[in-house]
Amino acid sequence: MNKKRTIEVFSAGCPACEETITLVNSLACPSCEVTVLDMRRPEVAAKAKQYGIRSVPSVVIDGQLAACCQGRGVGADTLKTGGLGVPL
Numbered sequence: 001m002n003k004k005r006t007i008e009v010f011s012a013g014c015p016a017c018e019e020t021i022t023l024v025n026s027l028a029c030p031s032c033e034v035t036v037l038d039m040r041r042p043e044v045a046a047k048a049k050q051y052g053i054r055s056v057p058s059v060v061i062d063g064q065l066a067a068c069c070q071g072r073g074v075g076a077d078t079l080k081t082g083g084l085g086v087p088l
Helices: 015-027 042-051 076-081
Strands: 005-011 032-038 058-061
Touching: 005 015, 015 032, 032 042, 042 058
Parallel strands: 005 032
Antiparallel strands: 005 058
């Protein structure tokens, strides 16, 4: 059997993304196939949206958004709670 685990790293080329790519590559085993996807490309951004990715870097393992990458991203409620749009 020659099955591979598919690992997709969604990146925008920033230092945090590069750090994540390095980490993923260091943890990958011989049966892991790591692909880095550039979020600046429209087709990659569309694929990320299908996975529910809201921020980068994000990692998808075998078609599932990794738990560490879920629920992140900018949200209006969180920004308002932090004071955005609230007069001083």
